[in-house]
Amino acid sequence: MEIFADLKWRGAINQLTDEDGLQSLLNEKQVGMYAGIDPTADSMHIGHLIPFMVLKRFQLAGHKPVIVIGGGTGSIGDPSGRNSERVLQTMEQVMHNEAALTAQMVHLFGTENFRVVNNRDWLGKISLLDFLRIYGKLFSVNTMLAKDVVASRLETGISFTEFTYQILQSVDFLELFKREDVQLQVGGADQWGNITAGIDLIHRMEGNDAKAYGLTIPLMLKSDGTKFGKTAGGAVWLDAEKTSPYEFYQFWFNQEDADVIKYLKYFTFLSKEEIDALEVATQENPRAREAQRKLAQEVTRFVHSQAAVEEAERISAALFSGDVQDLTATEIAQGFANMPSFELTNEVKNIVDFIVDAGVDASKRQAREDVTNGAIRINGQQITDVEAMIDPSVMYDGKFVIVRRGKKKYFLGRVQN
Numbered sequence: 001m002e003i004f005a006d007l008k009w010r011g012a013i014n015q016l017t018d019e020d021g022l023q024s025l026l027n028e029k030q031v032g033m034y035a036g037i038d039p040t041a042d043s044m045h046i047g048h049l050i051p052f053m054v055l056k057r058f059q060l061a062g063h064k065p066v067i068v069i070g071g072g073t074g075s076i077g078d079p080s081g082r083n084s085e086r087v088l089q090t091m092e093q094v095m096h097n098e099a100a101l102t103a104q105m106v107h108l109f110g111t112e113n114f115r116v117v118n119n120r121d122w123l124g125k126i127s128l129l130d131f132l133r134i135y136g137k138l139f140s141v142n143t144m145l146a147k148d149v150v151a152s153r154l155e156t157g158i159s160f161t162e163f164t165y166q167i168l169q170s171v172d173f174l175e176l177f178k179r180e181d182v183q184l185q186v187g188g189a190d191q192w193g194n195i196t197a198g199i200d201l202i203h204r205m206e207g208n209d210a211k212a213y214g215l216t217i218p219l220m221l222k223s224d225g226t227k228f229g230k231t232a233g234g235a236v237w238l239d240a241e242k243t244s245p246y247e248f249y250q251f252w253f254n255q256e257d258a259d260v261i262k263y264l265k266y267f268t269f270l271s272k273e274e275i276d277a278l279e280v281a282t283q284e285n286p287r288a289r290e291a292q293r294k295l296a297q298e299v300t301r302f303v304h305s306q307a308a309v310e311e312a313e314r315i316s317a318a319l320f321s322g323d324v325q326d327l328t329a330t331e332i333a334q335g336f337a338n339m340p341s342f343e344l345t346n347e348v349k350n351i352v353d354f355i356v357d358a359g360v361d362a363s364k365r366q367a368r369e370d371v372t373n374g375a376i377r378i379n380g381q382q383i384t385d386v387e388a389m390i391d392p393s394v395m396y397d398g399k400f401v402i403v404r405r406g407k408k409k410y411f412l413g414r415v416q417n
Contacts, residue, residue: 003061009272010265012054014189014218017199025183033058033184034066034176036119036169038074039097040089043239046105046251047229049303050217051186052108053267058115060269066115067105072123073168076161104238108302108414115180122175123168127133135167138204139197147193166197172203173198176301177212184213184368192216220266223258238303245304246334251314252296253289257282260291268298309347321385322404324379329397336402344401344413346393351376351388360403360411377404 004023007013016022025031035051037044044052044083055065074094077414083100089097102116126134144166150158173195178181185195195214202212220228229236237243255263261279264270270278278291300309315335318324329336342358349357352367355376360366370376371386379402381393387395392415402415 003058003063007054007057011262012217012266014216015192015214017196017214021211022184022215025211025213031058031063031184032066032176032180032182033063034068034180034182034188035174035186036068036070036073036172037101038070039094039206040074042097042100043237043242044101045229045235045237047220047235049238049267050220051188052105052302054186054215054217056109057269057297059109064113064115064180065109066117066176066182066364067109067178068172069101069105069116069118071095071098071118071120073119073165073172074098075120076165076168100239117176117180117413119168119172119175122179123171126171129209131167133202135171138201139167139170147197149190149193164349164374166194168342169194170201173197173212174201177202177206177210183211184215186215186217189216208413223256230318236414240304240308244334244337245336246312246331248303248316249296249300250316252299253292253316255292257286257291260295264291264295268295268302269297270294319410323380324375324402324404327396329399331411332396332400332402336400336410336411339410339412341412341414343416345416346392346398348389350386351378351383351390354378354390355403355405358403358411358413360405373407377407378402393414 026267033055037048052067055067059065071094075088075091076098098118105116144163145154147166149166150163153162173182174184185198187195192214195216200209200215202269222228229348235243236248237258238248240248252263252267260282261275264275264278266277280292281288281290296312297309300312311331311334315327315331318327318331318399319335324332342360344354344358351371352364355361355367355370356364360376361370368386371388374382374384376383378390390401392398392413395401398417399415403411403413405411
């Protein structure tokens with residue numbers, strides 16, 4: 001499917017500055033395009049993926065994405081989507097975040113037909129007087145106040161620092177237009193005002209015939225109207241140290257039937273035919289969760305790797321069946337991260353004392369009954385002898401002991417050395 005038609009089918013286009021002009025440009029040449037991210041953290045979360053998935057599709061269609069790491073704008077603070085001022089970070093923290101985000105971008109986009117740049121390279125060289133004389137004169141305060149990103153903050157207040165963010169982002173588009181032949185900016189729905197301001201600046205500086213376009217992505221909402229990407233545990237990060245690949249996989253696997261086809265269209269590179277077939281499968285046999293499994297596999301592979309998919313599915317199967325003996329200590333740490341846990345030492349203990357001390361059972365009488373009835377499994381092995389001894393060092397590199405009571409209730413013992 002042609003890239004523009006494909007984006008429309010996937011529901012990936014919210015606003016366009018000039019659809020016919022952009023379509024014509026895409027038909028004529030390899031187009032440079034960009035999206036930016038400010039280094040406010042040292043990892044992206046899944047909400048950040050939304051505009052970058054569009055850039056990845058353009059890249060696969062033969063166009064050239066450029067990612068702007070906002071070393072300059074990030075030291076100022078984007079007011080978009082906020083009702084209060086950002087707390088400014090130290091430059092040391094900003095630079096640490098820049099390096100981490102750059103590595104994530106290279107992982108997602110590779111190095112072929114792709115560039116990562118930092119807007120501090122040009123914004124950091126503009127003097128205050130040049131900023132006011134060259135750029136400030138071209139921006140009407142009246143127009144800036146009317147932009148949603150500023151207008152939404154007028155009641156609560158906005159500093160001059162954040163007020164100027166719109167100008168800085170416009171300078172980014174102008175510089176990329178000249179440096180990298182970038183003619184399209186892609187951003188979230190809340191970036192429309194900043195994007196159009198950049199196009200206006202390009203026309204003022206380069207002439208009205210300059211071909212520059214803007215495209216925004218729809219706000220991603222779940223079927224219940226709540227914002228996509230938020231969970232009870234907080235953000236779902238792309239960094240495996242912040243959100244393990246197993247947790248990442250489970251996030252996608254647990255999506256509702258009402259949302260899964262929309263997410264397959266947006267967050268995977270499956271064809272229309274493949275997604276249509278998954279939609280039919282969901283309607284005919286929703287309990288099989290075939291679409292959710294495919295979504296989890298595709299996004300986890302894209303963000304992490306095929307090995308991460310296999311690891312997540314191995315953990316899932318082990319937890320479902322109770323056969324946890326073959327899991328590694330790393331897999332245990334991922335799969336049991338949110339389960340009830342207790343601390344223990346390397347001391348070898350009688351099974352009854354062990355499960356009472358762990359808080360699995362409240363009394364020795366209950367513990368003996370559970371053991372005798374076969375309700376207790378230690379590291380996947382059923383224990384029915386009340387005289388059995390538990391040695392924490394025998395499995396999982398001596399780091400964990402897994403207790404299962406009944407069919408589904410797990411407890412994770414963390415060995416303290």
